[in-house]
Every structure is written in C-alpha cells, then in structure tokens.
Amino acid sequence: MMSLREKKIAKKKQDILRSAATVLAEKGFQGTTMEEVAANLLMTKGSMYYYFKNKDDLLFQCHQMVMDLSLEKIEQVVNSDKDPIKKLEQAVESHILLATSEKSMFLMMDQPNQNFSGEHLEEALQQRKDYAHHFDDILQEGIEKGVFDETIDIRMVRFIILGALNWTLQWYSEDGPQTAEEIANSYAKHLLKMVVKDQ
Amino acid sequence: MMSLREKKIAKKKQDILRSAATVLAEKGFQGTTMEEVAANLLMTKGSMYYYFKNKDDLLFQCHQMVMDLSLEKIEQVVNSDKDPIKKLEQAVESHILLATSEKSMFLMMDQPNQNFSGEHLEEALQQRKDYAHHFDDILQEGIEKGVFDETIDIRMVRFIILGALNWTLQWYSEDGPQTAEEIANSYAKHLLKMVVKDQ
Amino acid sequence: MMSLREKKIAKKKQDILRSAATVLAEKGFQGTTMEEVAANLLMTKGSMYYYFKNKDDLLFQCHQMVMDLSLEKIEQVVNSDKDPIKKLEQAVESHILLATSEKSMFLMMDQPNQNFSGEHLEEALQQRKDYAHHFDDILQEGIEKGVFDETIDIRMVRFIILGALNWTLQWYSEDGPQTAEEIANSYAKHLLKMVVKDQ
Amino acid sequence: MMSLREKKIAKKKQDILRSAATVLAEKGFQGTTMEEVAANLLMTKGSMYYYFKNKDDLLFQCHQMVMDLSLEKIEQVVNSDKDPIKKLEQAVESHILLATSEKSMFLMMDQPNQNFSGEHLEEALQQRKDYAHHFDDILQEGIEKGVFDETIDIRMVRFIILGALNWTLQWYSEDGPQTAEEIANSYAKHLLKMVVKDQ
DNA sequence: TATGAATGAGCATTCATTCAT
DNA sequence: TATGAATGAATGCTCATTCAT
Numbered sequence: 032m033m034s035l036r037e038k039k040i041a042k043k044k045q046d047i048l049r050s051a052a053t054v055l056a057e058k059g060f061q062g063t064t065m066e067e068v069a070a071n072l073l074m075t076k077g078s079m080y081y082y083f084k085n086k087d088d089l090l091f092q093c094h095q096m097v098m099d100l101s102l103e104k105i106e107q108v109v110n111s112d113k114d115p116i117k118k119l120e121q122a123v124e125s126h127i128l129l130a131t132s133e134k135s136m137f138l139m140m141d142q143p144n145q146n147f148s149g150e151h152l153e154e155a156l157q158q159r160k161d162y163a164h165h166f167d168d169i170l171q172e173g174i175e176k177g178v179f180d181e182t183i184d185i186r187m188v189r190f191i192i193l194g195a196l197n198w199t200l201q202w203y204s205e206d207g208p209q210t211a212e213e214i215a216n217s218y219a220k221h222l223l224k225m226v227v228k229d230q
Numbered sequence: 231m232m233s234l235r236e237k238k239i240a241k242k243k244q245d246i247l248r249s250a251a252t253v254l255a256e257k258g259f260q261g262t263t264m265e266e267v268a269a270n271l272l273m274t275k276g277s278m279y280y281y282f283k284n285k286d287d288l289l290f291q292c293h294q295m296v297m298d299l300s301l302e303k304i305e306q307v308v309n310s311d312k313d314p315i316k317k318l319e320q321a322v323e324s325h326i327l328l329a330t331s332e333k334s335m336f337l338m339m340d341q342p343n344q345n346f347s348g349e350h351l352e353e354a355l356q357q358r359k360d361y362a363h364h365f366d367d368i369l370q371e372g373i374e375k376g377v378f379d380e381t382i383d384i385r386m387v388r389f390i391i392l393g394a395l396n397w398t399l400q401w402y403s404e405d406g407p408q409t410a411e412e413i414a415n416s417y418a419k420h421l422l423k424m425v426v427k428d429q
Numbered sequence: 430m431m432s433l434r435e436k437k438i439a440k441k442k443q444d445i446l447r448s449a450a451t452v453l454a455e456k457g458f459q460g461t462t463m464e465e466v467a468a469n470l471l472m473t474k475g476s477m478y479y480y481f482k483n484k485d486d487l488l489f490q491c492h493q494m495v496m497d498l499s500l501e502k503i504e505q506v507v508n509s510d511k512d513p514i515k516k517l518e519q520a521v522e523s524h525i526l527l528a529t530s531e532k533s534m535f536l537m538m539d540q541p542n543q544n545f546s547g548e549h550l551e552e553a554l555q556q557r558k559d560y561a562h563h564f565d566d567i568l569q570e571g572i573e574k575g576v577f578d579e580t581i582d583i584r585m586v587r588f589i590i591l592g593a594l595n596w597t598l599q600w601y602s603e604d605g606p607q608t609a610e611e612i613a614n615s616y617a618k619h620l621l622k623m624v625v626k627d628q
Numbered sequence: 629m630m631s632l633r634e635k636k637i638a639k640k641k642q643d644i645l646r647s648a649a650t651v652l653a654e655k656g657f658q659g660t661t662m663e664e665v666a667a668n669l670l671m672t673k674g675s676m677y678y679y680f681k682n683k684d685d686l687l688f689q690c691h692q693m694v695m696d697l698s699l700e701k702i703e704q705v706v707n708s709d710k711d712p713i714k715k716l717e718q719a720v721e722s723h724i725l726l727a728t729s730e731k732s733m734f735l736m737m738d739q740p741n742q743n744f745s746g747e748h749l750e751e752a753l754q755q756r757k758d759y760a761h762h763f764d765d766i767l768q769e770g771i772e773k774g775v776f777d778e779t780i781d782i783r784m785v786r787f788i789i790l791g792a793l794n795w796t797l798q799w800y801s802e803d804g805p806q807t808a809e810e811i812a813n814s815y816a817k818h819l820l821k822m823v824v825k826d827q
Numbered sequence: 828t829a830t831g832a833a834t835g836a837g838c839a840t841t842c843a844t845t846c847a848t
Numbered sequence: 849t850a851t852g853a854a855t856g857a858a859t860g861c862t863c864a865t866t867c868a869t
Contacts, residue, residue, distance in 0.1 A: 036831085059344040061260035064859060077862080078833050086860065141341065145258040180423075187416045190401060191394040198393025217386045224379075225424045263842060276845085277850050285843065457742040459658035462863060475866085476829050484864065540738065543656040578821075585814045588799060589792040596791025615784045622777075623822045633852085661838060674841085675854050683839065 044082055044092070047072060049136075052093050056138035060090055060146040091151045094143070097136045098158045104129060105165045115173030116223065122169060123222055124215040126196045131203050131211040138200050166192055170226065179226045192222055243281055243291070246271060248335070251292045255334035259289055259345040290350045293342070296335045297357045303328060304364045314372030315426065321368060322421055323414040325395045330402050330410040337399050365391055369425065378425045391421055442480055442490070445470060447534070450491045454533035458488055458544040489549045492541070495534045496556045502527060503563045513571030514625065520567060521620055522613040524594045529601050529609040536598050564590055568624065577624045590620055641679055641689070644669060646733075649690050653735035657687055657743040688748045691740070694733045695755045701726060702762045712770030713820065719766060720819055721812040723793045728800050728808040735797050763789055767823065776823045789819055 033041065051068045058067070065086060069076045083089045108121045130137045143155040166189045173179030195218065203214065232240065250267045257266070264285060268275045282288040307320045329336045342354040365388045372378030394417065402413070431439065449466045456465070463484060467474045481487040506519045528535045541553040564587045571577030593616065601612070630638065648665045655664070662683060666673045680686040705718045727734045740752040763786045770776030792815065800811065 040831095057344075059258070059260060059341065061258060062344055065861085066859080075834055076860085077835065080861070081832065142258065145256075145261055183420065184416050187413070188420055190397060191390075191417065191420055194394040194397025194400075195390040196393070197397060198389060201393075202389060214386070217383050218390065221382065221387055221390055221424050225420050229428060264844085265842075274851050275843085276852075279844070280849065455742075457656070457658060457739065459656060460742055463865085464863075473830050474864085475831075478865070479828065540656065543654075543659055581818065582814050585811070586818055588795060589788075589815065589818055592793070592795025592798075593788040593791040596787060596794060599791075600787060612784070615781050616788065619780065619785055619788055619822050623818050627826060637852095662840085663838080672855055673839085674856065677840070678853065 040082070045096075047074075047079070047082055047089075048093050048096050051089055052097075052133075052139045053135040055090065055093065056135035060086075060139075065089075087147070087151060090139075090146055091155070093136070094140050094147075094155055097133065097140055098155075098162070100129060100133070101126070101162055102158070105162060109165050109168055115169055115176055115178055116227065118169045119166075119173065119223060119226070120219045122166065123192065123196065123219045127199055127215040127218055128211055130196070130199060131205075131214070134200060134203065137197075141200075163189060163193060173226065178228060180228045183226055188226060191225070195222065239281070244295070246278070246281055246288075247292050247295050250288055251296075251332075251338045252334040254289065254292065255337035259285075259338075264288075286346070286350060289338075289345055290354070292335070293339050293346075293354055296332065296339055297354075297361070299332075300325070300328060300361055301357070304361060308364050308367055314368055314375055314377055315422065317368045318365075318372065318422060318425070319418045321365065322391065322395065322418045326398055326414040326417055327410055329395070329398060330413070333399060333402065336396075340399075362388060362392060372425065377427060379427045382425055387425060390424070394421065438480070443494070445477070445480055445487075446491050446494050449487055450495075450531075450534040450537045453488065453491065454536035458484075458537075463487075485545070485549060488537075488544055489553070491534070492538050492545075492553055495531065495538055496553075496560070498531075499524070499527065499560055500556070503560060507563050507566055513567055513574055513576055514621065516567045517564075517571065517621060517624070518617045520564065521590065521594065521617045525597055525613040525616055526609055528594070528597060529603075529612070532598060532601065535595075539598075561587060561591060571624065576626060578626045581624055586624060589623070593620065637679070642693075644671075644676070644679055644686075645690050645693050648686055649694075649730075649736045650732040652687065652690065653732035657683075657736075662686075684744070684748060687736075687743055688752070690733065691737050691744075691752055694730065694737055695752075695759070697726060697730070698723070698759055699755070702759060706762050706765055712766055712773055712775055713824065715766045716763075716770065716820060716823070717816045719763065720789065720793065720816045724796055724812040724815055725808055727793070727796060728811070731797060731800065734794075738797075760786060760790060770823065775825060777825045780823055785823060788822070792819065 047068075050072045054063050054068050054071055057063075065079055066076050068089070069079050079089070083092065104125045105122055108118055108125060111118065111121075113121065140155075143152060143159070147155050167185055170179060170183070170185045170188060174181050174183070174185075199214065199218075203211070209217070246267075249271045253262050253267050253270055256262075264278055265275050267288070268278050278288070282291065303324045304321055307317055307324060310317065310320075312320065339354075342351060342358070346354050366384055369378060369382070369384045369387060373380050373382070373384075398413065398417075402410070408416070445466075448470045452461050452466050452469055455461075463477055464474050466487070467477050477487070481490065502523045503520055506516055506523060509516065509519075511519065538553075541550060541557070545553050565583055568577060568581070568583045568586060572579050572581070572583075597612065597616075601609070607615070644665075647669045651660050651665050651668055654660075662676055663673050665686070666676050676686070680689065701722045702719055705715055705722060708715065708718075710718065737752075740749060740756070744752050764782055767776060767780070767782045767785060771778050771780070771782075796811065796815075800808070806814070
C-alpha cells in the first residue's frame with residue numbers, strides 16, 4: 032500500500048504529466064522547453080527535476096500514462112464475451128472516445144522514433160505492438176467465427192484501422208460539426224463494412 | 231524561361247531538398263541541425279544560406295516539393311475519364327506508391343502545426359485541404375453515379391482513407407513482407423469495400 | 430564545561446567532518462555536492478544545515494580538525510627535550526604517520542587558495558605558516574647546536590621538507606610495497622642527510 | 629606540413645590554452661567557468677567551442693602542452709653526456725625554472741585525479757610516470773657510477789625530489805626574496821647533498 | 828532535530844544565423 | 849559561390865540554500 036506521502040507525490044506527478052502532455056502535444060518534444068512545462072504548472076524549472084530525472088523521463092512517463100489507459104480499455108473489450116462484430120465496434124469507439132477526450136495526451140505520443148531512444152524506445156514500441164495486436168485478435172476471431180470476410184488481410188486491415196483512428200487527432204476539434212460519439216459511431220460503421228462478410 | 235544559371239541553381243536546390251528531407255524525416259525538424267543537413271551534402275553550414283533564407287524556409291520548400299508531386303498525381307487521376315471506382319483505386323494506389331518510394335519526403339511533412347508558423351503554416355494547411363478534397367470529389371461522383379453506397383458520410387470516409395494512407399509511413403519498410411505494389415493493391419481493395427454499394 | 434547536549438552535538442559534528450573529508454578528498458571541494466556528503470552519512474541534504482552554516486563552513490571546520498591535530502603533534506615534538514636531529518626525525522615521521530593514516534583529511538586541505546576566501550582563507554594560511562615555522566625552529570636549533578650544517582638555507586630546506594611530506598598524499602597507498610612506518614623512516618633518513626653536518 | 633590556415637588555428641589554440649591555464653590555475657578546474665576563460669581572451673563563450681570539444685578537452689590540452697614542454701626538457705638532460713651529479717642538478721634546476729616561469733600552467737595540472745576521467749586520466753597519469761622515471765634513471769646511473777650513495781632508496785628519493793619541486797608552486801612568487809635562479813641553485817645544492825656519496 | 832519540497836542562480840553546451848574573405 | 853570563424857540567445861540540468869512541518 033501507498034503511504035500518504037507517496038500518494039501525494041503520485042498525485043503531483045499525475046498533475047505534471049497532464050500539464051506536460053498539453054504543452055508537448057502542441058509544440059512537440061524538441062520544441063517544448065522544460066521552462067514552458069513548468070510555467071504551465073506555476074512551478075519553477077528546477078522543481079520539475081525533483082519529480083523527473085530529465086526531459087526524456089518526463090516524456091516517457093507521459094507515454095506510459097496514456098498507454099496504460101489505452102491498453103486497459105482494449106483489453107476489457109477483447110476479454111469480454113461479446114461477438115467479434117461488437118468487439119471491433121467497441122474497440123474502435125472506445126479508442127476514439129479516449130483519444131478525443133485526451134487529445135493532447137495522445138498527440139504527444141506521436142513519432143516515438145524521433146523522441147525516444149534506447150530502452151525507452153524499445154519499450155514504447157513494444158507497447159504499441161501489444162495494442163495493435165489486440166485488433167489482430169479480434170479480426171482473427173471474427174474470421175474463425177465466420178462473421179468476418181475470410182479473404183481480408185488481417186495485417187493490412189489492422190494498419191488501415193489504426194491509421195484511421197490515429198488520424199482523428201489531426202482533425203478532431205470539440206467545436207467540430209460532430210460530437211465524439213457521432214464520430215465514433217460513424218467510424219465503427221464504416222470500418223466494419225470493410226470486414227464483415229456479405230450475406 | 232530559365233537561364234542556364236537559374237537552371238543550375240534550381241537543380242542544386244532540388245538536390246539539397248532531397249537530402250534535407252532524408253535527414254528531416256529521420257530526426258524531425260527541431261531535432262535536425264543545419265550542420266547535419268549540410269554534412270549530408272558534403273557542404274558547410276554557411277553555404278546552405280546561399281540557397282535558403284533560413285531553416286524554416288528549407289522545411290517549407292521541402293514541403294512544397296512533395297506537395298507539388300502529390301497534387302499533380304491526384305489531379306491526373308481525378309481529371310481522367312475513368313469510373314469512380316477506378317479513380318478511387320488509383321488515387322489510393324498512387325498515394326501509396328509515391329509515399330513509399332519517397333518515404334522520407336512524406337515523413338518530413340508530418341505535423342505541420344508544430345513546424346510551420348504564420349503564412350507558411352496557412353499555405354501548407356491549404357494545400358493539404360486541396361489534396362483531401364480531391365478524395366471528396368471522387369466519393370461524391372461515385373455516389374452520384376450510383377456505384378458508391380449513398381449512406382456513407384463522405385467527410386468521415388475521407389478521413390478514414392487519408393488516415394490509413396498516411397499511416398503507411400509509420401510501418402512501411404522496403405524489407406517488409408509485401409512490396410509497395412502489393413500493399414497498394416491490398417489497401418485499395420479493402421478501402422473500396424467500405425464504399426462500394428452491395429449489389 | 431560542555432553540557433551533555435553540547436557534547437552530543439560535538440560528537441555528531443566530528444562524525445560528519447570525518448565523513449565529509451573522505452568525500453571532499455576524493456572529488457575536491459567544488460566537485461562534491463552537499464547531497465553526496467549527506468548520503469555518505471545516511472542523512473538528508475537539508476539536515477546538514479543544522480550543523481553547518483554552509484558548504485564553506487563545512488570545509489573550514491574540516492580543515493580546522495586536521496590542523497589542530499597536526500599542530501598538536503608538532504608542538505609536542507618541538508617542545509620536547511630531544512636533540513635537534515631526533516626532533517627533525519620525529520617531526521617528519523609523525524607528519525607522515527598522521528597524513529597516511531588520515532589521508533583523506535589531509536588531501537582535502539589541498540589548495541586552500543581555491544577553496545577558501547576571506548577570513549577563512551587568512552586563518553587557514555596562518556595556521557599553515559605556524560605549522561611550517563616549527564620546522565624552521567628545529568633547523569635553527571640544530572644549526573646553533575652545531576649538529577646541522579650551518580650553510581643550509583633554512584627557508585629552502587623547510588620548503589623542500591614540507592613539499593616532500595605533502596607529496597606523500599599523492600602516491601601513498603595502504604597496499605603499496607612499504608608500510609607507513611617504513612616510509613616515515615626512509616624519509617627521515619634521507620631528509621636528515623640533507624642537513625646534518627658531515628663530521 | 630601545416631597549411632597556413634592550420635598554423636593560424638594552432639596559434640589560436642595556443643593562445644587560448646595559455647589564457648585558460650591562468651584562469652584554471654587560479655580557480656581550479658571546477659571553479660572556472662568557460663565564460664571566464666573566454667572573457668579573459670575577449671572572446672565569447674560560444675567561440676571556445678569552435679576550438680575545443682568541451683571543458684574537459686580544454687583542460688586536457690592544457691595539460692598536454694605543459695607535459696610536452698617538461699618531458700622535452702628532462703629528456704634533453706637525461707640524454708646528455710654529463711655526469712649524474714650534473715644531470716640531477718640540471719634536472720632540478722630546469723624543472724624549477726620552467727615551473728616558475730609558467731607557474732599557472734603547472735599549477736593547473738595539479739590533482740589530475742579530480743579533474744580528469746577515463747582515457748584522459750590514464751594518459752595524464754602515464755605521462756607523469758614517464759616524467760618521474762627519468763629521475764630514477766639519473767639516480768640509478770649515479771649509483772652505478774659510484775657517485776651517489778648506494779644505500780639510498782631510489783623510489784623514496786624520487787618522491788622527495790618531485791614533492792619538493794612541485795611544492796615550489798605553492799609558495800614561489802616573482803616578488804619573493806630570491807630569484808628563480810637562486811631558488812633553483814639552492815634546491816639543487818640541498819637535494820644533491822641527500823644523494824651524493826660522502827668521500 | 829530532521830526532512831521533503833521548492834527555488835533560483837549558475838553553467839556547459841548547442842545551434843541558427845551572420846559576415847568577411 | 850562557398851566557407852571558416854564568430855556570436856549570442858536559448859536550453860537542459862545541477863546544486864547550494866531555505867523553510868514549513
């Protein structure tokens with residue numbers, strides 16, 4: 032169990048991470064200075080280093096937070112007892128709802144190749160792979176159960192879906208003509224059409 | 231008409247742009263130094279400033295070069311007298327073939343919001359819009375001619391397609407299991423399934 | 430008289446000083462952080478400031494501790510009723526035995542000019558002078574009593590002796606081929622040969 | 629052969645090194661900022677990095693310059709055809725004359741253990757060893773030729789001599805009562821008395 | 828007494844940009 | 849045209865010091 036102090040420090044870290052993600056998303060990793068991140072939190076640059084070893088560490092922990100959320104969501108979906116169509120629908124919708132509600136957090140994770148290096152890079156890439164493969168599992172299950180078109184190329188379809196989902200960050204705006212829910216539904220509908228078997 | 235001297239300069243600029251794009255794609259705009267770009271060309275940092283006003287200018291002209299290529303390609307397709315299915319197929323395939331063959335050039339264009347500002351940003355965004363709307367045109371034509379499902383949401387579908395296409399840069403590798411052509415075909419096949427009317 | 434509480438504090442200070450000297454000797458004054466000194470004592474940085482006004486003060490008190498020890502030793506020798514040859518011998522030997530047994534403490538005192546300033550510097554330099562002049566006294570006595578060569582230049586000889594003695598810190602190691610005692614004897618023998626009158 | 633440009637750059641480097649040595653000697657490596665070194669040369673901090681990779685590099689090259697000078701001198705002496713007494717005399721004198729005339733350069737080399745690390749440290753220590761062993765050679769030769777007392781401990785005597793020589797930096801001042809030459813003579817005379825055989 | 832947290836001044840280093848040649 | 853040299857503003861990071869608890 033966490034002591035009170037550990038809880039407090041964890042809470043503070045979370046605050047910093049959220050705030051950092053906003054700035055990082057807007058200006059990119061290299062374009063963001065520690066000063067900016069700190070200023071956004073009414074902190075001083077130096078204080079940031081009490082909580083994070085360095086800038087890389089800050090980015091990595093941001094990445095972690097988003098990844099943990101994302102993986103948790105999709106694992107819920109994959110491990111449910113819904114049918115594959117419902118699962119894919121929900122995976123797509125849940126990704127969009129999460130990504131749009133935490134837009135800055137997701138944006139910040141873009142291009143890990145440029146921003147991470149060494150072990151951090153490896154770990155980040157592995158987590159992305161893990162996330163991606165959950166879609167493979169759903170697609171595979173759908174084919175086996177005869178609800179998805181058995182002629183689809185699972186890898187390609189997975190790339191198409193993930194590409195479509197990630198792209199939402201580039202254009203989605205809260206003030207846009209459609210709510211996040213509407214977008215989520217629409218995406219699910221169109222993407223499903225790509226894989227369900229014609230009856 | 232261009233004088234010989236102007237042609238020579240233009241040629242040199244092209245060389246620089248290509249080389250710069252490679253470096254920029256790998257390390258990102260902010261992560262790339264003028265020195266690296268220059269070194270890659272066996273030039274000195276200082277010399278770059280003979281051809282480009284500054285680093286922003288270099289990036290922008292890189293962006294232009296790719297955009298010109300891309301727009302030319304898609305306009306050829308849109309303005310042809312093929313049927314909408316063929317047009318969409320070709321637009322998708324031509325995008326993938328261009329993007330994979332000039333991967334670094336395309337990668338470098340990512341996230342204009344972070345790298346451009348002021349007029350450059352506006353112009354870059356406008357060109358992206360122009361490119362995107364060509365897909366709208368194809369989709370619209372397909373619906374009007376009764377070959378595309380009239381219940382699709384053109385905007386959403388366009389986003390899905392563009393997202394899928396741009397995402398290829400994140401995973402495509404020359405050494406991958408599929409050639410660019412195979413990927414292009416596969417993408418076209420799957421994406422078309424999303425829009426063509428069931429007969 | 431010291432109260433029990435004062436004694437406890439004094440004891441703690443001693444502990445800190447010894448520990449600090451070790452770290453300071455290894456990395457130099459500027460190269461050592463308060464954090465390192467504290468960590469070595471299983472303390473926190475902040476706590477150090479209960480015992481010492483600041484980093485300078487810490488160094489100065491370290492210096493004091495060593496100086497007090499050194500001066501006490503040499504004064505014992507000078508004030509004894511031995512003959513000058515015996516005195517010089519013992520002064521040399523006692524310096525080496527003390528310096529080698531408290532190597533880190535002595536090393537840390539190097540280059541007061543770089544590490545002290547203001548009053549601290551003056552005081553440190555004065556103490557060094559005091560220490561040095563005890564050797565002058567022995568040499569003078571030796572000449573007067575006719576056992577030391579009256580043609581020697583006392584100042585020069587003192588410099589040679591002190592230089593030789595201080596240099597031991599640069600090379601002495603507990604694992605070396607000679608024990609501290611052997612070194613002390615050897616130094617005394619050679620240095621004496623420099624000053625005793627040929628009979 | 630060096631081109632004119634290479635010569636110019638080498639000259640500039642020399643200027644920087646000399647100036648840097650002065651500041652480094654006064655404040656120590658860690659206590660000296662690049663800004664101070666630069667200011668002393670009417671340069672900007674940034675320009676220093678055109679000539680030196682970093683602060684470590686600057687220190688190391690300073691060290692090299694002094695070492696090269698010192699080694700050259702002592703090798704001249706050792707390789708001459710003088711008798712051992714004359715050789716030791718000259719080695720001592722030449723060290724003192726060099727060290728006093730380039731006091732800051734020599735001071736700056738103090739305590740390589742604290743200022744160098746890795747390969748630089750190894751190389752610096754090796755050069756010091758090389759320098760030291762030239763004294764061993766002279767002593768050895770003297771014993772073999774029967775002019776030095778065969779009961780001396782060469783290693784100890786070498787330590788005493790080097791210690792005495794290096795210590796001059798701590799007290800020598802141009803305004804002192806004795807000129808460098810007088811000091812050199814005096815040192816040589818006293819130190820020789822320690823090793824020459826009584827006839 | 829002790830310490831967790833915060834701070835701010837300082838520093839090494841990088842890099843786009845300039846300019847004389 | 850090309851470049852060597854210089855610059856200065858920016859930036860990540862460190863660390864002595866403070867202080868409320």
